[in-house]
Amino acid sequence: MASRVERYCCGCGLCSGVCDHHIDARGYYRPTSDPEESGFDTSVCYCNSLTGAGNPSAPWGPLLTACYSWSSNPDVRHAASSGGTLTALCAHLLRNGMVDGVVQVSTDPEDPMRTTTVVSETPDEVLACAGSRYTASSPYVGLFNRVDQGKRYAVVAKPCDIRVLRSWLVGNADWKNTFPYLLSFFCGGTPTAQANDRLLASMGGSRDNLSSFRYRGCGWPGMTTAAFEGGTAAEMEYEKSWGQILGRDLQEVCRFCWEGTGEAADLSCGDGWYLVGGHPSFKEADGRNVTFARTKAGEELLRSAVAAGVLETSPLEDLEVVNEMQPGQCMRKSAMHSFILAMRLARKQTPSYSLRQLACWQKRLPLAVRCKMFLGTLRRIASGKIE
Ligand SMILES: Cc1cc2nc3c(=O)[nH]c(=O)nc-3n(C[C@H](O)[C@H](O)[C@H](O)COP(=O)(O)OP(=O)(O)OC[C@H]3O[C@@H](n4cnc5c(N)ncnc54)[C@H](O)[C@@H]3O)c2cc1C
Structure with missing residues (x-):
């Protein structure tokens, strides 16, 4: 059986400095040498740093300020994934010398359905990275060759990657000043290369004849758009590309x-x-983010961007609204206890979460729903859908 660290690797690439590695058949970075034997501290790996500890009075995690926000620049707002808040903040950090660079993920010039990590040093370079890429990303591959310890960098990465870096910084405090801003986005999971291929096939093409691709953006949510060699192009609604294809085939972790x-x-x-009738509406609109400042550094950054006129905000007073706006995020937390309990009863491997700690989230779901989820997981295990 694969070890937990192997099976639940999030592919962040932080161990790439000491481990041999490859891209696996599903498109994810994986170490090929044993990280521990290579001298990498695996306690920072996602499956070890995400322990299941939670604060029942903070269902959305640590939060100093919650608001809606969007870039004041209509071009940025239009080009970006949602409201362009991350792009606006990163550009603001660079413009004001608050960082020397932004470690972030861009489109791989060789394959528009793959990503590559860049260190952006100008607002234009940040803007070139705007948009969501629903495919594997490994922001820390070669990180220590890209950054200079004496300089300062913002990092934009998936929640799992950010958690790994945050945990790593605890044991490597001499790097803390190098990474003063860790920024992230809400993430429903990283689709496999196969899910991306299926998406392209359903748009009438393949990677062999793909010349450019955009998952969303240029509007909110914007269309999924592919251009093929020979001048043909295809579009698909975001709701279908994510909801029916990409979001159904994700990385194990x-x-x-x-x-x-x-x-x-x-x-x-x-x-x-x-919201329309209590459900999120994907009807095209001017982009808008829900934004959580979680630390003092995050809150001060938000304030300074608003004061500089590069970001606009409006109040988000009732956090219950976020449950309706982000039902998937709300559910994944509340349902994890039932899922893990069923997995463990069936003697299946799981991350080493504490069930007692996960239990604090499940109270948000009615007992009948929890039972349905628990039994549903057992059924999927029995039918071999979950290994
Ligand atoms: C895999 C994935 C899953 C997502 N799931 C959800 C979800 O469940 N709920 C939800 O509300 N939103 C989800 N999003 C969208 C995300 O929340 C928006 O990007 C976010 O709202 C930021 O919007 P923005 O307009 O500020 O972003 P922008 O200003 O457009 O900036 C986007 C930033 O994200 C970076 N980026 C893009 N793709 C990747 C990637 N694959 N890995 C690392 N960095 C990347 C870019 O480099 C850029 O810095 C997901 C995005 C991705 C990539």
Whole structure:
């Protein structure tokens, strides 16, 4: 049986400095040498640093300020994934010399459905990275060759990656000043390369003849858009590309992730969907983020961007609204207890969460729903759908 660290690797790439590694068949970074034997401290790996500890009075994690936000620049707001808050904040940090660079993920020039990590040094370079890429990313591969310890960098990465770096910084305090801003976004999981191939096939093409691809953005949510060699192009609604194809085939660890909202970040952003009848509406609109400043650094950054006029905000007074806006995020946390309990009863491997700690979230779900989820997991195990 694969060890927990192997099975629940989030592919962040932090161990790449000491481990041999490869891209596996599903498109994810994986170490090929044993990280521990290579001298990497695996206590920082996602499955070890995400323990299941939670504070029942803070269902969305540590929170100093919650608001809606969007870039004051209409072009940034239009190009970005949601409201362009992350792009606006990173550009603001660079413009004001608050950091020397932004470690972030961009499109791989060789394959528009893959990603590569860059260190952006200008607002234009940050803008070139705007948008969500629903495919594997490994922001820390080669990190220590890209950054200079004496300089300062913001990092934009998935919640899992940010948690790993935050944990690593605890034991490597001499790097803390190098990474003063850890920024993240809400994440429903990282789709496999196969899910991406299926998406392209259903749009009438393949990677062999793909010339450019955008998952969303250029509107909110914007269309999924592919351009193929020979001049043909295809579009698909975001709701279909994510909801019916990409979001159904994810990295193994994503099924076990209970915090998809960047709780270890200084600040994290999600889609601040408008609600229609208590449900998120994906009707095109001007982009808007729901933004959580989680630390003093995040809160001060938010304030300074607003004061500089590069970011606009509006109040988000009732956090219950976020439950309706982000039902998937709300559910993953509340349902994790039932899922893990069923897995353990069936003697299946799980991350080493404390059930007692996870129990504090499940109270948000009625008992009948919890039972249904528990039995549903057992049924999927019995039918072999869950290994
Ligand atoms: C895999 C994935 C899952 C998501 N799931 C959800 C969800 O469940 N709920 C939700 O509300 N929103 C989800 N999003 C969208 C995300 O919340 C928005 O990107 C966020 O609202 C930020 O919006 P923005 O307009 O500020 O972003 P932008 O200003 O457009 O900036 C986006 C930033 O994200 C970075 N980025 C893009 N793709 C990746 C990637 N694969 N890995 C690392 N960094 C990347 C870019 O480099 C850029 O810095 C997901 C995005 C991704 C990539």
